[in-house]
Amino acid sequence: MRFEITVDIDAPPETVWNLLKDVERWPEMTESINRVEVLDRPFALSSRARVHQPKIPAATWTVTAFKENETFTWESRSPGVTTIAAHDIVRTPGGTVAVHLTLTQKGPLAPLFSLLTGRLTRRYVTMEANGLKAKAER
Template identity: 75%
Template sequence: MHVETTVDINAGPETVWKLLTDVERWPDMTASIDRVELLDGPIALSARARVHQPKLPAAVWTVTEFDENRIFTWESRAPGVTTVAAHEITPANGTTRLRLTLDQKGPLAPVIALLTGRLTRRYVTMEATGLKAKAEAAAHPDR
């Protein structure tokens, strides 16, 4: 399964990155996340976090790529499936483009996609729109 969404955010990359990497506060931005527990300190290469989402089992995610102010990718493994999620920002004509992707691979990935595909797509969209709203409110508090 591959899920991808892109949104343009009317805020600077530094604002978006700060919110994006403050994973413990993601529940403030989206109803798709109940709780995030950092297991190894702040988000950085090899750091782990336990993510609790409604209707899904808690999952431990490990950061596998980290390029400050540009991208962080993490992965979660469960029997028969590996899920990789990337969070990428790029400056775009006075705004910041946020691209979220989620890929699932492994022998059980097709079954997981059938069972949770619609929910997963909805959650990725909720996370992008929630971050957009939070970043724009932080960048333009007078609105």
């Protein structure tokens, strides 16, 4: 399964990045996240975080790519499935940003996971993108 969404945000890139990388505060932006615990500080390459979401078992995510003010990617592994989530900020000529979120699942059980949770996953990623937009534009 692969799902992508892009939202245009009328806010400075630094504002958007600071909200995006402050993963422990994501529950303030979206009801798709109950709680996030950063396990390794500072939040950067190789950091881990435990994410608690409604209707989904808690998962530990490890940051696999990180470029300050631009992007981070993290992944979570469970038996038979690896989930990869990328968070990219693209600066626009007008000084605002487009945020591009991508979620990919791969592995032998990925098709089954997609059948069981694909709709919910797409809904949650959409909620997260829209929540980030609303918070950044306030």
